[in-house]
Each structure stands twice: as structure tokens, then as C-alpha cells.
Amino acid sequence: MADAPALCARPSNLCDDTPMPAHPNLYAALRAAFPDDLDTIAVETDDGLRYRWRDLERGSAMIANLFASLDLPRGARILVQTDKSVEALMLYLATLRAGHVHVPLNTAYQQDELAYFIEDAQPSVVVCAGRNFSAISKLAFSRGTAHVFTLNEDRSGSLLERASHMSDQHAVVEPGDDELAVILYTSGTTGRSKGAMLTHGNMLSNALTLKAYWDWQPDDVLIHALPIFHIHGLFVAIHGALLSGSKMIWLPRFDPQRVIEHLPQATVFMGVPTLYVRLLAEPGLTHEACRSMRLFISGSAPLRLDTFEAFRDRTGHTILERYGMSETVMLTSNPCKPADGERRGGTVGRPLPGVQVRVTDAKTGAPCPANEIGGIEVRGPNVFAGYWRMPEKTREEFTADGWFKTGDVGRFDAEGYLTIVGRSKDLVISGGYNVYPAEVEGYLNEMDGVAESAVIGVPHPDFGEAVVAVVVPKPGVELAEGPMIAALKDRIAGFKVPKRVFFDAELPRNAMGKVQKALLREQHQRLFAS
Known part of the structure; x- marks a missing residue:
């Protein structure tokens, strides 16, 4: 070397x-x-x-x-x-x-x-x-x-x-x-x-x-296979290694076979759920390959329970799932050390030390009791200073008593473990990347012949969620899926481009005229089922 x-x-x-x-x-x-x-x-x-x-x-x-x-x-x-x-x-x-x-x-x-x-x-x-x-x-x-x-x-x-x-x-x-x-x-x-x-x-x-x-030690070795343009790879992973004086094995991009080859020389790996799905597809992922590993961490998107269990069965390691966002860095985490408790699949753990997390009723603003679903709000030294040149938007996103409204919906169980059950802002997380429907809809609606559109996320076995669009053509206009997708690829990032585009005469709406995206998700939820 x-x-x-x-x-x-x-x-x-x-x-x-x-x-x-x-x-x-x-x-x-x-x-x-x-x-x-x-x-x-x-x-x-x-x-x-x-x-x-x-x-x-x-x-x-x-x-x-x-x-x-x-x-x-x-x-x-x-x-x-x-x-x-x-x-x-x-x-x-x-x-x-x-x-x-x-x-x-x-x-x-x-x-x-x-x-x-x-x-x-x-x-x-x-x-x-x-x-x-x-x-x-x-x-x-x-x-x-x-x-x-x-x-x-x-x-x-x-x-x-x-x-x-x-x-x-x-x-x-x-x-x-x-x-x-x-x-x-x-x-x-x-x-x-x-x-x-x-x-x-x-x-x-x-x-x-x-x-x-997470009990970082100087003799830890991190396999770094994430991009460095977002919070997961640039801050959570790199800061952890640098702050503990730990070595990094640096991969230019995620390759499951290369990751498995490096596992015997490493102790820590961080990835989005899609990466764990792809690792499980490799026969080389075994107990023996993971013999030196101390910690596998997952974040940026919900980890499916079947992936959590399959990984534990194949490797003998229990993935640690955590929860954070660009505005707050990390908020909650399943325990790392056994003395702090068990790692529970389907949850993102408990609030980190120094971080306050509450679940509140949307109507009253009062804290929800255990197992009751509400909006997730947070407070702590990790919470961002606001949105660049958007003071009004910043004020909207904080409560009167200083809590940041994440826009996520979840519940605490009796032991204080948080489960994320949805996103009030219709965020789609595909392969660990955030996709906001309104942005993609804006590009679709600019296309010739498009009257309106609705973008949703539906379950996908590899990406967690896939972006799907439902488009209403203008009267007398015939639109085609392939050219629309190709046009979007020239204008926006690939992870935002819908994997499928469907056409309908109208979008479902409620009595107030709001598009009922829940109905669209229900209609297409098995689109990518194996």
C-alpha cells in the first residue's frame, strides 16, 4: 500500500x-x-x-x-x-x-x-x-x-x-x-x-x-461506505471516528462484496436499510465474516423488522437503529452497551442523553401517554439555529415553548422506546434519501399536457420506499410514462424521479378539496411486492 x-x-x-x-x-x-x-x-x-x-x-x-x-x-x-x-x-x-x-x-x-x-x-x-x-x-x-x-x-x-x-x-x-x-x-x-x-x-x-x-474506542475501525454530502456519512460517521482517534476504511461507494471483504479488519459499520438488504443478498455475509465487528448501525430511513431479524440470524449481530434529521443531528438511539438495555427491532430507541423528545396530541398540544400516537417534537443543544434566510418558516417550525416540530409521527412505549409510525409532511425516504412530493409535483406540473399530479411513496423491498406519481392529463392529451421519466431525469436527482408514472382522469379528494394521498398509497402499496 x-x-x-x-x-x-x-x-x-x-x-x-x-x-x-x-x-x-x-x-x-x-x-x-x-x-x-x-x-x-x-x-x-x-x-x-x-x-x-x-x-x-x-x-x-x-x-x-x-x-x-x-x-x-x-x-x-x-x-x-x-x-x-x-x-x-x-x-x-x-x-x-x-x-x-x-x-x-x-x-x-x-x-x-x-x-x-x-x-x-x-x-x-x-x-x-x-x-x-x-x-x-x-x-x-x-x-x-x-x-x-x-x-x-x-x-x-x-x-x-x-x-x-x-x-x-x-x-x-x-x-x-x-x-x-x-x-x-x-x-x-x-x-x-x-x-x-x-x-x-x-x-x-x-x-x-x-x-x-455508542462506546467509540481508539482501536475501533469504521468501514465508511456512505456519501459525504449528508448528515449520516459526513457528520455521524466521520465525527465519531475522528473524535475517538479511530481508523476509517474508506470506500468510494457502497459495494456489498467489498464491504464483506473488509469486515474482518473492522469493528463498526453504518448504513441505510437498503445497504443491509443488499448485504443480506450476498452469501459471504456470515458469522465468520463478522467475527471482529462490534457494532452495526442503521438510520436515515425505517429499518424493516424482517431485515432486522434476518441480519441477526445471518451474522449473530443485532443492528442498532437510531433516529435523527438534518435539523437536529441524532435524537434517539437503541442502546449500544448491554447495561443500557436491549435493542428493539421496529423502534429507534430512547432519547439520547441531553436530548429531549416528546410526543404530543395534534389538537391539544399535550404530551401523549405511552403507546398513543402523536407528533414528535424535540429540544436540546443539538437542535439547529433555524432555516437560512427563512425567519418566518423557522418560527412556524417551533412551538411557543421552544420545541422543534419534526413533522414525524410516532409513539413511545412504556419503557421509553420510540417508534416512528409515519410522517405528517408526506416525506418519502427512498434508499436513505429524502424526497418531498411537492418538489417533484412542481416539475411534473410544468410539463406540457399535465393538468395536475400527486407523488407518493410506496413500499419497496430494496429502497424501503419508491417514488410513484399519479398524473392527470389535460383534456384531449395523451401522455406516456417513459418520456416523462426521461425528462425528469434531466432536471432532478435520480433518487427523486418516480419509478412509475400512472395516469388517471382525476385525483381522489376529500370534502375540503385536499388530495387523499392515503388512498393513492393504498391503491399502489403492492406495486413492488415480490
Whole structure:
């Protein structure tokens, strides 16, 4: 192998045995947890490159110094749409240590979506894959962005070329605990995406909680097979490894066979339910393959009970399911240590230490008793600072007494385990990615010959849920499924594109004129049944 070049509302105290560092910058806290020997391996890639802890420190310092040379304003937004690479991780760390705001974007987003994000975030810097430079630079420069760099998964690009001339020494900027570190765009049920603003304090409090609750140790080895443009792969997984000084085995994308090959050298794996379904399809997933593993964690979408049980039977390991969202990082978790209780399939566990979770009656706002379904509301140091440039929307999403309304619906059992039973905002989670029907409906309704549409999620054995559209053509117009799907693929991310499009003369409505999506889901619920 070659070395890589340097470049139930249950309040409690926040991890009493884990003191908060005096320095509020998230990078400074992560850096303080690096092992004493910085020449040990921090990240090993699937193609044999090895990055030392010293490489992460020096590489992020050089990129931070590049930002300093650009004379960016404090808290400048750095918008990133690149392929997964360790250098992209260094870019994230550099943004933190330089006191700027990281704005990661899904690599599947298309030009219409990117135009909105650039216009809304108003980034000072955009970093994109080289193959997209021509299109993205036009969008960025026309909207006032001063600098556009490229970064490729093969460690090439103008960002690294410019950074290579910078010093590898950098003094970490000291932002206040309430200063922004990240803006995560999460779609709304009406209109365009919203930017959830997360502070250094939000993320550090949650990272420290998870380090203690999931019992991270320096000798842990994480198989990192998730994307790094959303909260699961970028924050939950990476922060856990960095904050415990643990090595990562870095896969560019999920490949079930490659994951199984690496299991004997690892102790921790995180994935969305779809990944566990695909692992179970591999004959190589056995008790013996998992002999060194300590923890399998699932999140970002509901884990089916049959998947939970099949995985336990095949491997001898019980998956730990947890619950979180872009606006809050992690909220609840099934226990990690046996002393904290059992892991219950079909639930997302109990509220994490320091996090308050309540289920309330939609009509009265009063807390629901055990086993009664209501809206899930949360409060704690992990809850975001609000939506970027949407103060009215921010106010709408919080109760008068300061609880964030998640939009999810669930129930606590008598022992305080939370079960998610639905989503009041009609969110569809397909393969771990959030799809909001209103956004897809907007693109469908713009198409010639479309009178109206309704987008729903239906059960899917691989993706958990699949996006399905029901379209009403205008009178006298004949529409075809294939061309509509093809047109959408050119405009929106692939995971948002309906897998099937059906046509009907009208949509079912109630007495108030609201589309009855429950009826549509019922009609199509067995569409993908095996």
C-alpha cells in the first residue's frame, strides 16, 4: 500500500464524563482527539492509499490557508458538490478550521437545482467535480460567486493545485459556539429546499454524546461506505471516528462484496436499510465474516423488522437503529452497551442523553401517554439555529415553548422506546434519501399536457420506499410514462424521479378539496411486492 501525499422527554446531563473542550471550534475539538502519534494511519482507501493523521492536519491547513489568501469574509459559504474522496474530507475540515460555512450538495443534483442552491446560499466559493466545471462555473459567476475550484476523486483539480503552494501551518479560527459551521439543504413540502443552519455547538454536542453512548474506542475501525454530502456519512460517521482517534476504511461507494471483504479488519459499520438488504443478498455475509465487528448501525430511513431479524440470524449481530434529521443531528438511539438495555427491532430507541423528545396530541398540544400516537417534537443543544434566510418558516417550525416540530409521527412505549409510525409532511425516504412530493409535483406540473399530479411513496423491498406519481392529463392529451421519466431525469436527482408514472382522469379528494394521498398509497402499496 502507498502512503497518500499530504496535502419520551428524558432530559439528562450531556455525557457527564465527557467534558466540553474549552475551544468551541468543531475542528479544534476533533483535532484534540487525534492520537499522539500522528504518523499512524487515519484513513485507508479501497485502492490502497493510506492517509496519516498528520496528512489530515496538514492537508486541511493548506486548504484553509488558500481560503485565507482569497480574503473571504468571516463565515463565507463554501458550496461543495464533488465526488467522495479523502481530499473532500480535508476540504470540510479546512472550512471548519477557517471559520467558514460548509454547504454540501448531493452529487445527483441537476442544473435547475444547483441554480437555486447557488442563488440562495450566495457562496463565496464553489467547489465542483472537474467534469461539471463549465456548467457550474457559469451558474456561480452569474450569481456573484467569486471563486470556483475543481476537485476530483483521483486527487486532481484546481483546489489542490492552488492549495499545494500554501503553508501547512494554520491557526484555527475561534468562532463563537453559536456561529454557523454547516448549512444543510433539506426540501420542504411546499416550495423549494430549506437550508438548515447548524452551529459548531450543535454538532459538537451531538458528536460527544454519540462518542460516549455508542462506546467509540481508539482501536475501533469504521468501514465508511456512505456519501459525504449528508448528515449520516459526513457528520455521524466521520465525527465519531475522528473524535475517538479511530481508523476509517474508506470506500468510494457502497459495494456489498467489498464491504464483506473488509469486515474482518473492522469493528463498526453504518448504513441505510437498503445497504443491509443488499448485504443480506450476498452469501459471504456470515458469522465468520463478522467475527471482529462490534457494532452495526442503521438510520436515515425505517429499518424493516424482517431485515432486522434476518441480519441477526445471518451474522449473530443485532443492528442498532437510531433516529435523527438534518435539523437536529441524532435524537434517539437503541442502546449500544448491554447495561443500557436491549435493542428493539421496529423502534429507534430512547432519547439520547441531553436530548429531549416528546410526543404530543395534534389538537391539544399535550404530551401523549405511552403507546398513543402523536407528533414528535424535540429540544436540546443539538437542535439547529433555524432555516437560512427563512425567519418566518423557522418560527412556524417551533412551538411557543421552544420545541422543534419534526413533522414525524410516532409513539413511545412504556419503557421509553420510540417508534416512528409515519410522517405528517408526506416525506418519502427512498434508499436513505429524502424526497418531498411537492418538489417533484412542481416539475411534473410544468410539463406540457399535465393538468395536475400527486407523488407518493410506496413500499419497496430494496429502497424501503419508491417514488410513484399519479398524473392527470389535460383534456384531449395523451401522455406516456417513459418520456416523462426521461425528462425528469434531466432536471432532478435520480433518487427523486418516480419509478412509475400512472395516469388517471382525476385525483381522489376529500370534502375540503385536499388530495387523499392515503388512498393513492393504498391503491399502489403492492406495486413492488415480490
